[in-house]
Amino acid sequence: MNFNEKSAFMEEQARLDEFNRKLEAGEKIEPKDWMPERFRKQLIRMMSQHAHSEIVGMLPEGNWITRAPSLRRKLILLAKVQDEAGHGLYLYSGTETLGVSREQLIEDLHSGRAKYANIFNYPTLTWADIPIIGWLVDGAAIVNQTMLAKSSYGPYARANLRICKEESFHKKQGYEAVALLANGTPEQKKMVQDAVDRWWWPTLMMFGPHDSNSPNSSELINWKVKTKTNDELRQSFVDRTVEEAHAVGLTIPDPDLKFNEEIGHWDFGPIDFDELYRVVNGDGPCNKERLDARRSAWDNGAWVRDAASEYARKQKLRTIKAS
Amino acid sequence: MTKQEALFTYLLRLADDRLILGHRLSEWCGHGPVLEEDIALANMALDNIGHATSLLTYAAEVEDKGRNEDQLAFFRDVREYTNIKLVELPKGDFGFTIARQFLFSTFAMLHYEALKDCADPQLKGMTAKALKEYRYHHRHSKQWIIRLGDGTKESHERIQKSINDLWMYTNELFFMNEVDEVLISEKIAVNLEKLRSDWQKLVEETLKEATLEIPDYKQYMQQGGRNGIHTEHLGYLLGEMQQLPRMYPEAQW
Ligand SMILES: [Fe+2]
Numbered sequence: 001m002n003f004n005e006k007s008a009f010m011e012e013q014a015r016l017d018e019f020n021r022k023l024e025a026g027e028k029i030e031p032k033d034w035m036p037e038r039f040r041k042q043l044i045r046m047m048s049q050h051a052h053s054e055i056v057g058m059l060p061e062g063n064w065i066t067r068a069p070s071l072r073r074k075l076i077l078l079a080k081v082q083d084e085a086g087h088g089l090y091l092y093s094g095t096e097t098l099g100v101s102r103e104q105l106i107e108d109l110h111s112g113r114a115k116y117a118n119i120f121n122y123p124t125l126t127w128a129d130i131p132i133i134g135w136l137v138d139g140a141a142i143v144n145q146t147m148l149a150k151s152s153y154g155p156y157a158r159a160n161l162r163i164c165k166e167e168s169f170h171k172k173q174g175y176e177a178v179a180l181l182a183n184g185t186p187e188q189k190k191m192v193q194d195a196v197d198r199w200w201w202p203t204l205m206m207f208g209p210h211d212s213n214s215p216n217s218s219e220l221i222n223w224k225v226k227t228k229t230n231d232e233l234r235q236s237f238v239d240r241t242v243e244e245a246h247a248v249g250l251t252i253p254d255p256d257l258k259f260n261e262e263i264g265h266w267d268f269g270p271i272d273f274d275e276l277y278r279v280v281n282g283d284g285p286c287n288k289e290r291l292d293a294r295r296s297a298w299d300n301g302a303w304v305r306d307a308a309s310e311y312a313r314k315q316k317l318r319t320i321k322a323s
Numbered sequence: 324m325t326k327q328e329a330l331f332t333y334l335l336r337l338a339d340d341r342l343i344l345g346h347r348l349s350e351w352c353g354h355g356p357v358l359e360e361d362i363a364l365a366n367m368a369l370d371n372i373g374h375a376t377s378l379l380t381y382a383a384e385v386e387d388k389g390r391n392e393d394q395l396a397f398f399r400d401v402r403e404y405t406n407i408k409l410v411e412l413p414k415g416d417f418g419f420t421i422a423r424q425f426l427f428s429t430f431a432m433l434h435y436e437a438l439k440d441c442a443d444p445q446l447k448g449m450t451a452k453a454l455k456e457y458r459y460h461h462r463h464s465k466q467w468i469i470r471l472g473d474g475t476k477e478s479h480e481r482i483q484k485s486i487n488d489l490w491m492y493t494n495e496l497f498f499m500n501e502v503d504e505v506l507i508s509e510k511i512a513v514n515l516e517k518l519r520s521d522w523q524k525l526v527e528e529t530l531k532e533a534t535l536e537i538p539d540y541k542q543y544m545q546q547g548g549r550n551g552i553h554t555e556h557l558g559y560l561l562g563e564m565q566q567l568p569r570m571y572p573e574a575q576w
């Protein structure tokens with residue numbers, strides 16, 4: 001090692017020490033700070049996946065806006081889906097702080113390189129699916145995002161903090177509408193139980209594979225990007241949700257569900273991870289439809305984006321000429 | 324025609340325009356050209372449907388026959404809907420939606436400005452609140468008309484075609500009959516004919532800035548919406564919108 005190489009190495013070591021010191025002290029890593037390349041890559045993967053989930057998630061719910069059964073429900077749903085678009089926007093902006101453009105991220109989604117939450121590859125078949133998504137899916141998202149609001153990467157933590165407030169509201173409104181259906185006419189009761197039956201297991205899969213099988217988990221926990229494991233998060237979701245289901249007389253479709261007095265948690269049956277992997281890798285009921293919808297929105301909007309940038313270019317020229 | 328009957332119809336007209344337009348805007352949710360526009364279009368759908376809900380609630384109160392806003396929205400058929408045809412046309416491409424937004428919100432803004440001295444306090448309050456929203460809708464769509472008109476060759480052609488295609492539906496914005504006469508004499512409504520030159524001026528200024536041509540005012544102009552004579556598109560729209568409450572009329576949601 002010559003003198004230059006040696007000093008570069010020491011500089012690198014000093015930066016890494018400073019990065020580790022910050023993590024250790026519970027300080028946030030900010031965009032201007034040095035960070036290991038692997039940390040940056042993993043964050044881009046995780047944050048963009050989160051952003052894509054918000055955007056793809058608009059589709060299964062959005063298609064019920066025109067069919068909502070009352071004006072009030074229509075307004076609530078429209079506002080909710082609009083919030084999800086806002087979440088997508090903060091998260092894309094957050095990801096851009098890591099040096100990648102929104103266009104690049106969107107291209108990765110459209111090409112299938114980037115993933116989004118598995119849950120949105122299932123169809124919304126009846127109105128009851130909408131309140132059930134608010135209660136279960138937003139409920140699961142809150143468990144995850146409450147943890148991520150404490151994430152070591154500053155922009156990601158702040159985006160999640162902001163998102164969590166809205167998600168709590170979505171969940172509250174979802175649960176309130178679920179309760180109404182569960183106490184409604186016989187048809188409504190049947191509709192809402194059927195929706196629980198279809199959405200329960202895919203919701204549990206949202207937390208990802210078991211810890212023993214989760215390749216990224218320990219690294220993310222060491223970096224304090226995450227502070228809890230998949231299984232811990234899933235358990236806390238089950239514990240709170242089972243009680244909520246019982247409170248409105250809904251049945252969780254799991255014969256193995258039983259309260260474990262010893263540990264004070266609900267035990268639940270095995271999750272079909274083959275289904276999770278199959279759907280994540282493209283073979284789910286709505287994967288093709290969701291991606292096609294996103295791609296065609298993007299392609300059909302190309303002329304609009306082109307016009308906006310051409311107009312901006314002309315305007316700039318005109319200002320230069322005028323001055 | 325009594326003042327009560329006239330006011331009920333007047334409120335329905337305002338509400339139906341906004342509910343149907345809001346429905347068309349809401350169809351964009353998740354399908355916009357950029358995320359910012361998904362948010363903007365959803366926002367404008369919310370403004371329209373929210374305002375329509377208040378108008379229908381008040382209309383039901385004025386009618387005093389035990390109906391509520393949901394019954395008015397979900398249990399009237401095509402022939403009882405009083406919106407103008409402009410708002411029920413399918414959403415088209417982004418340019419078509421923007422062109423309609425521009426033509427409609429420019430009118431709605433002028434209309435609500437004129438209602439600032441409305442003698443009905445409830446209507447006055449509602450329209451004053453919504454005026455701020457229509458100013459924003461106007462500004463938003465105006466900026467897009469200019470960008471698209473003065474953007475690329477393709478965008479120029481597309482937005483010009485949308486303006487041309489929508490033009491024959493614009494005369495209906497100014498429709499008036501006995502309902503308006505009764506309410507004008509009560510100082511509740513305003514003479515819409517008086518808004519025409521301001522509307523034309525605002526529309527023409529923007530089209531010029533966008534390097535677009537102003538279509539011929541003397542062409543064939545559509546009418547009928549206010550009397551429940553609609554395009555064929557409205558039946559499909561209502562079929563979709565009203566399906567659930569009609570399937571389960573006993574249910575609360
Ligand atoms: Fe969200």
Ligand SMILES: [Fe+2]
Nearest residue numbers: 084138167170
């Ligand atoms: Fe949400």
